[in-house]
Amino acid sequence: MVPELEKPTVRILRPERVLGIIRAIKEQGSSKLQVISDFDMTLSRFGCNGRRCPTSHNILDNSRVVSEDGKKKLKDLLHYYYPIEIDPNRTLEEKRPLMVEWWTRAHDLLSQQKIQKGDIAQIVRESDVMLRDGFNELFDQLYKHNVPIFIFSAGIGDVLEEIIRQANVFYSNVNVVSNYMDFDDSGVLKCFKGPLIHTYNKNNSVLQGTEYFQQLSGRTSIILLGDSMGDLTMADGVPSVENILKIGFLNDKVEERRGKYLDSYDIVLESDETLDVVNGILRYILLET
Numbered sequence: 555m556v557p558e559l560e561k562p563t564v565r566i567l568r569p570e571r572v573l574g575i576i577r578a579i580k581e582q583g584s585s586k587l588q589v590i591s592d593f594d595m596t597l598s599r600f601g602c603n604g605r606r607c608p609t610s611h612n613i614l615d616n617s618r619v620v621s622e623d624g625k626k627k628l629k630d631l632l633h634y635y636y637p638i639e640i641d642p643n644r645t646l647e648e649k650r651p652l653m654v655e656w657w658t659r660a661h662d663l664l665s666q667q668k669i670q671k672g673d674i675a676q677i678v679r680e681s682d683v684m685l686r687d688g689f690n691e692l693f694d695q696l697y698k699h700n701v702p703i704f705i706f707s708a709g710i711g712d713v714l715e716e717i718i719r720q721a722n723v724f725y726s727n728v729n730v731v732s733n734y735m736d737f738d739d740s741g742v743l744k745c746f747k748g749p750l751i752h753t754y755n756k757n758n759s760v761l762q763g764t765e766y767f768q769q770l771s772g773r774t775s776i777i778l779l780g781d782s783m784g785d786l787t788m789a790d791g792v793p794s795v796e797n798i799l800k801i802g803f804l805n806d807k808v809e810e811r812r813g814k815y816l817d818s819y820d821i822v823l824e825s826d827e828t829l830d831v832v833n834g835i836l837r838y839i840l841l842e843t
């Protein structure tokens with residue numbers, strides 16, 4: 555059915571259930587389908603040439619427009635809070651206030667750097683960011699079949715939009731909800747617009763007012779793509795979901811986190827920098843019979 559599911563990076567706890575969901579999504583057809591995806595470390599790569607790829611935040615943190623002192627402070631925040639973000643032994647209740655603290659402190663630091671709106675495109679061009687292998691096929695297939703893709707990211711919307719624009723895949727079926735920068739009249743960053751989106755509040759609470767899911771209420775089949783336990787709630791605002799397939803990229807601390815990922819995601823992709831499995835499933839679903 556989907557040969558890519560035989561890849562050694564694929565782990566599935568309940569294979570029959572997964573095949574049943576894929577078959578049901580195919581039966582419902584492309585007019586009922588939507589894709590809901592995280593951005594950083596899901597559509598973008600985790601590793602690049604033996605190093606960590608930057609997140610949309612890191613692209614700014616590491617850029618020439620941030621002072622050396624600012625860079626150091628942002629790195630210190632990352633080293634303190636990232637292990638908390640991915641710690642499988644802490645509860646979400648414990649993590650949430652700490653994530654608000656991280657995002658707020660990082661956004662305050664970035665807002666002190668006099669970042670110009672007009673510099674974002676060049677900053678992205680100069681960065682090491684890479685989309686996962688197969689991103690072209692993913693975006694092309696969805697566009698060709700009129701399947702909407704909703705990117706729900708706790709990263710920086712202005713930066714991630716520029717990444718997909720430069721990759722020539724920012725098609726009309728792509729919608730983004732993320733943290734956006736607020737620039738003053740002369741185009742200098744003054745703050746970030748609310749509501750703040752962090753790893754563990756990616757749910758309906760931050761989507762109020764966007765009406766995105768209401769417009770797509772007929773799209774009752776969902777393929778959800780994420781890399782964090784926080785991404786599992788991204789589809790919570792979709793009314794009357796009939797079939798949902800959750801695919802999780804397990805990028806870091808694989809051994810420690812495997813159990814929780816297998817319990818929560820239908821398909822877990824371990825240290826897999828490609829979109830092969832997602833593309834294989836979509837090819838099968840979208841193939842007209």
Ligand SMILES: Nc1ccn([C@@H]2O[C@H](COP(=O)(O)O)[C@@H](O)[C@H]2O)c(=O)n1
Nearest residue numbers: 592593594609611612660706707708709
């Ligand atoms: N100051 C920060 C805050 C968060 N991050 C990382 O961003 C990712 C969130 O974006 P998603 O598209 O994945 O929702 C998450 O992986 C955080 O670790 C950061 O790099 N810097």
Ligand SMILES: [Mg+2]
Nearest residue numbers: 592594595781
């Ligand atoms: Mg992510």
